[in-house]
Amino acid sequence: MNTEAQRCLLCKKPKCALQGCPVQTPVPECMILYRQGKLDEAGEMLFRNNPLTAVTSQVCDWKQFCYGHCVLNVKQVPIRWYEVEQEISMAYLFKRRLQRRSTELAGRRIALVGAGPAGIAAAVWLYEAGADVTLLDANERMGGVLRYGIPAFRLDKKYCDVFETMFADAGIPFRGGVEVGRDITLKQLSADYDAVLVGAGAEKPATLHIPGEEKAVQALTFLKAPSACRLGRKVIVVGGGNVAMDACRTAVRQGCETWVYYRKTFENMPANPLEVEEAKADGVRFEVFQAPVEVREDGVVFCDCENVVPEDGGRVVTRIIPGTEHFVACDTLFTAISEKPDFDLLKGSGAVMNEEGWPVVSEAGLVEGLRNVWVAGDFCLGPRTVVEAVASAREAVRNIMEVL
Ligand SMILES: Cc1cc2nc3c(=O)[nH]c(=O)nc-3n(C[C@H](O)[C@H](O)[C@H](O)COP(=O)(O)OP(=O)(O)OC[C@H]3O[C@@H](n4cnc5c(N)ncnc54)[C@H](O)[C@@H]3O)c2cc1C
16 A cells, blocks of 8 residues: 555645545545554544545545546546555544544534434534534434445445444443434424434335336345345346445345346446446346336336437437337346435424425525424435535534534
8 A cells, every 4th residue: 555655646736635525535644644654643634534434435436536536547547545545544443432622512412313424423523522412313223324235245334333332432322213203203302402413314215106016125125134035046126326236236145146127228327337347246137228117926027228319409318118028037126226315204393395395404504494403414415425425414513513
């Protein structure tokens, strides 16, 4: 890694950080500390900027972020900063204890709904600014998608466990198994706390609206507890995003013959392209331009699709070609077409929703209609990435600090 760090040009205006990274990781400053062998100082700088640095350096689509924006991209090989970041932050995280670094929010009580990346990052910043924070999550354990979505072969669960220990050592209460909206209302939380930050993710799966759909299994449900599903021999995953890739790669590891069926082309797949390559390397087979039209007990009816350019020259649309129905046998069908936030927890709270059914958020990040409720992560962005969830939590924490 040292050779890689020596290649860094230490740009004054680093594009990797300023344009390429949603949390503006201080790459040149950390590179200097790394070259000087000051690994703990570099680790602290990274942790303060992004408490999930040990995770994001492992799961980020770096081609889209830092690596893709490195100036060396033009003529040489870009710097693999994420590997340097991994080396620094994966070791440092296990040494780090939470510390009250200021008294700015002393005496303030803040509830965090959701203990995924957004909730965890916000809890670190708010606690270190002096607040008394409480985390609530519908799941028994912390981590959100990091624990209950991304498979262990991609992200070791010790990167979630370490936050449980860190928070317990600091005396931060974690109320697992508590679903806001069912076990306690948001209205109640808003009355009991000075501020509430909702980082409840985007786990509500979209549906295909085709006959027999109830026979399919949601890929997210499978990923939550992969060993609880009996898959049979042949598995088909419908979808082309991160969830589809993790589901097919997990099924292959359970000894299944696995196919991914996607209605558009490879280039259109929203999944990280590296994940698609890894899936192919794992032995997953892909069929593109295929849309399911019916789910049966023993398989799926697909239709071929094609790209059509509208006569007015508008955006290319993918449409089903009538009369191309064909049956494909399988033992298990997973659907992973897309997810969105579940706004049920806002019901009855007085939150103002827009025409599309999303909460209206003010300039200060407050949910309109509510006195002290902010939102962060996938819950306000829709399904995105870990680093973007952390960036949005940072914005929410800044707003909370300003208002409180
Ligand atoms: C399978 C999969 C693979 C992914 N792979 C990658 C990847 O490789 N790289 C990447 O950067 N991103 C990836 N993502 C996206 C990334 O994980 C998310 O963008 C990120 O986790 C969002 O963080 P969050 O804190 O907003 O939400 P989440 O991680 O979803 O956490 C939300 C938490 O809120 C809790 N919650 C929900 N409703 C309630 C309620 N009513 N009451 C109490 N608690 C509630 C949930 O139980 C959950 O723990 C992946 C996503 C999935 C699903």
